[in-house]
Amino acid sequence: MANILAVAIPQRGALGPASYELLGAGRVLADALKLPLNAAVVGANAKALAADIGARGAEKTYAVEHPSLANFTEEAYAKAVAAAVAAAGATRVILPSSVAGRALAARLAVLLKAGLATDVTEILPDGKVRRGYFSGNLVAEIEFKTPVAVLTVAPMTFPRAEAKGAANVQDVSFDPGAAKSEFVSFAAEASREIDLGAAEKVVAGGFGLGGPDGFKAVFDLAHALGAAVGASRRAVDSGWIPYRHQVGLTGRMVRPKLYIAVGISGQIQHLAGMSNAGTIVAINTDKDCPLMQMASIAVQGEYAELLPSSPPRSRTARATPSPPSAHRPQRLRSVPSRGPAVRFVQDGERDGHVLRGRSGLTLADHPSRLANL
Amino acid sequence: MCVKSTPSSVNVGVDASGQPKIAGVPTSLNPFDEFAVEESVRLKERVAGSTATAITVGNDAAAEVLREAIARGMDAGVHVSGAEFDGGDSFATSLALSAAIKKLHGEKPVSLVIFGKNTSDIGGGVVGTQTAAWLDWASASAVKKIDAIDEKSVTVLRNMEDGADTLKLALPACVATVKEINEPRLPSLKGKMASKKAVFPKWGAAELGLQAGQVGAAGAGSTVVKAALPPARPAGLKIEGATAAEKATKLVDILVERKLI
Numbered sequence: 001m002a003n004i005l006a007v008a009i010p011q012r013g014a015l016g017p018a019s020y021e022l023l024g025a026g027r028v029l030a031d032a033l034k035l036p037l038n039a040a041v042v043g044a045n046a047k048a049l050a051a052d053i054g055a056r057g058a059e060k061t062y063a064v065e066h067p068s069l070a071n072f073t074e075e076a077y078a079k080a081v082a083a084a085v086a087a088a089g090a091t092r093v094i095l096p097s098s099v100a101g102r103a104l105a106a107r108l109a110v111l112l113k114a115g116l117a118t119d120v121t122e123i124l125p126d127g128k129v130r131r132g133y134f135s136g137n138l139v140a141e142i143e144f145k146t147p148v149a150v151l152t153v154a155p156m157t158f159p160r161a162e163a164k165g166a167a168n169v170q171d172v173s174f175d176p177g178a179a180k181s182e183f184v185s186f187a188a189e190a191s192r193e194i195d196l197g198a199a200e201k202v203v204a205g206g207f208g209l210g211g212p213d214g215f216k217a218v219f220d221l222a223h224a225l226g227a228a229v230g231a232s233r234r235a236v237d238s239g240w241i242p243y244r245h246q247v248g249l250t251g252r253m254v255r256p257k258l259y260i261a262v263g264i265s266g267q268i269q270h271l272a273g274m275s276n277a278g279t280i281v282a283i284n285t286d287k288d289c290p291l292m293q294m295a296s297i298a299v300q301g302e303y304a305e306l307l308p309s310s311p312p313r314s315r316t317a318r319a320t321p322s323p324p325s326a327h328r329p330q331r332l333r334s335v336p337s338r339g340p341a342v343r344f345v346q347d348g349e350r351d352g353h354v355l356r357g358r359s360g361l362t363l364a365d366h367p368s369r370l371a372n373l
Numbered sequence: 374m375c376v377k378s379t380p381s382s383v384n385v386g387v388d389a390s391g392q393p394k395i396a397g398v399p400t401s402l403n404p405f406d407e408f409a410v411e412e413s414v415r416l417k418e419r420v421a422g423s424t425a426t427a428i429t430v431g432n433d434a435a436a437e438v439l440r441e442a443i444a445r446g447m448d449a450g451v452h453v454s455g456a457e458f459d460g461g462d463s464f465a466t467s468l469a470l471s472a473a474i475k476k477l478h479g480e481k482p483v484s485l486v487i488f489g490k491n492t493s494d495i496g497g498g499v500v501g502t503q504t505a506a507w508l509d510w511a512s513a514s515a516v517k518k519i520d521a522i523d524e525k526s527v528t529v530l531r532n533m534e535d536g537a538d539t540l541k542l543a544l545p546a547c548v549a550t551v552k553e554i555n556e557p558r559l560p561s562l563k564g565k566m567a568s569k570k571a572v573f574p575k576w577g578a579a580e581l582g583l584q585a586g587q588v589g590a591a592g593a594g595s596t597v598v599k600a601a602l603p604p605a606r607p608a609g610l611k612i613e614g615a616t617a618a619e620k621a622t623k624l625v626d627i628l629v630e631r632k633l634i
């Protein structure tokens with residue numbers, strides 16, 4: 001019987017909570033098309049990972065485990081996912097919009113002779129899907145013309161399915177055949193910064209920071225808030241920050257709940273990467289620049305006077321990836337200091353008076369949740 | 374390598390039929406393809422005896438991007454063109470590209486096919502991998518470096534979310550690049566001269582051994598039934614204040630109130 005298959009792709013043998021969004025999207029599609037929802041995991045340790053994924057609302061979970069799947073190569077993984085699709089008899093295949101997910105979706109579309117939609121942001125009640133195109137200037141409504149269809153879903157868009165009940169795991173046998181590509185090695189990013197794609201908060205800096213030193217204030221604020229660090233292309237091209245931080249058309253697409261843009265003018269190519277963020281804060285000297293015009297909250301002024309310049313003393317707010325439930329609430333409060341207007345300090349710091357606005361609220365009144373990586 | 378002609382501006386509206394209003398918008402080489410063109414030229418310079426050919430699927434105006442590729446140092450171009458290719462999605466277009474590559478491969482062996490990251494209009498970032506799948510060749514996307522290459526294999530570095538993978542692909546193979554891979558040079562005077570004189574073979578579905586029903590709108594796996602402007606963002610809030618301190622405090626209060634920090 002036709003069904004929906006949400007396919008989780010481990011990275012370095014582990015599944016991030018972003019995989020739960022695949023089940024969240026799968027639930028929406030399953031309800032729309034009135035079809036059962038199944039899950040699949042491929043990898044060298046797929047069976048071990050299947051229990052967690054399968055417990056999140058999937059009727060059956062197909063595990064394709066094979067030593068050749070220890071690291072991601074396109075052909076082997078595509079064959080493995082195709083084996084799971086065949087075992088399930090699935091008619092809709094959902095993948096993440098990651099480097100691996102996108103490549104797999106492309107291969108599967110050809111293997112399964114299936115229509116394909118990438119970076120899906122919305123699933124409509126009739127099963128059509130929406131995605132942004134023309135750099136986010138337009139939204140396309142897409143209809144599949146094939147019996148089987150493949151979609152990749154935009155990160156941070158669909159709810160993360162909760163664990164409920166036990167997984168019903170089924171092993172799928174798989175023959176990788178001769179490999180045309182060979183995995184040689186992996187060099188991890190030295191930085192332990194939060195990954196942009198899965199961040200709930202992003203603090204991004206642009207050319208207005210005036211130089212690499214300006215990014216210190218951006219990193220400090222990001223660490224205090226448990227946010228990922230983004231950048232405009234002009235800041236990246238100036239060599240102030242590595243390319244992996246770039247947000248926009250030629251960089252990463254982000255969809256955090258909070259995006260704070262510091263010294264970024266907001267050219268269309270930058271907006272293409274972040275205009276779907278929940279709340280956009282712009283800090284800029286030019287009140288008329290595009291980002292200040294489109295921001296949810298615009299603050300005109302010199303960034304150096306508006307941002308905290310001294311880092312919080314404790315850096316524990318810098319999140320290491322762990323599930324939200326494991327987060328100990330961190331408390332932040334804003335305190336006045338001589339140079340910068342407000343800086344963020346953490347619980348346990350004594351710093352005299354705490355700023356109170358009209359609302360009477362301070363940062364100390366609200367636990368700040370760490371970035372939900 | 375494969376190039377696409379895309380609208381020079383992505384700031385497009387929607388027409389009465391609910392499709393992007395691109396008629397009359399000038400087109401040019403897809404910006405991401407500049408990196409792929411540059412990488413092809415660099416490889417050609419690196420590997421003695423090799424040549425670089427650009428392929429595009431598109432209407433008559435699209436031939437201009439082949440000229441642009443020649444101006445930037447490529448040797449030849451192939452124009453896959455005909456009304457039957459209109460309205461194709463990535464599925465149908467990659468099939469046409471794979472057929473053209475197969476035809477070229479039959480004439481003179483192709484070692485590596487290079488693609489841009491994605492296009493500035495549709496932006497799916499899948500055509501390179503789909504083309505490899507049709508050809509049943511090895512492939513890698515998000516490639517930031519093409520390292521050692523010999524007759525049998527190529528070593529590439531792939532940008533992942535958490536670092537970089539090194540992969541060895543058997544040739545022939547397809548790679549899709551990211552902008553980190555190089556800094557494109559501007560067209561040279563010599564290149565511009567060559568591009569003016571260049572003549573490109575035109576291949577339709579028949580020359581590629583494909584049925585008209587396999588390509589274009591007829592061969593597509595999906596269609597855009599409607600395009601719309603994204604929902605407008607609610608009007609923003611301007612934070613006023615006599616001093617920076619006052620503004621910063623107000624900002625913090627609002628973010629706390631909205632439970633954002």
Ligand SMILES: Cc1cc2nc3c(=O)[nH]c(=O)nc-3n(C[C@H](O)[C@H](O)[C@H](O)COP(=O)(O)OP(=O)(O)OC[C@H]3O[C@@H](n4cnc5c(N)ncnc54)[C@H](O)[C@@H]3O)c2cc1C
Nearest residue numbers: 206207208232233234248249250251263265269270285303
């Ligand atoms: C094909 C193509 C792809 C591109 N892809 C991307 C992409 O992926 N991402 C991207 O970001 N860009 C991209 N760009 C570049 C983009 O067009 C802009 O050039 C770039 O985003 C500008 O960066 P910026 O806002 O940091 O710099 P600017 O436009 O120079 O803006 C700097 C801002 O800082 C403000 N400022 C100055 N001093 C201060 C101060 N002391 N305090 C506060 N504010 C201050 C200024 O008012 C100004 O608004 C692309 C361009 C092309 C052609």
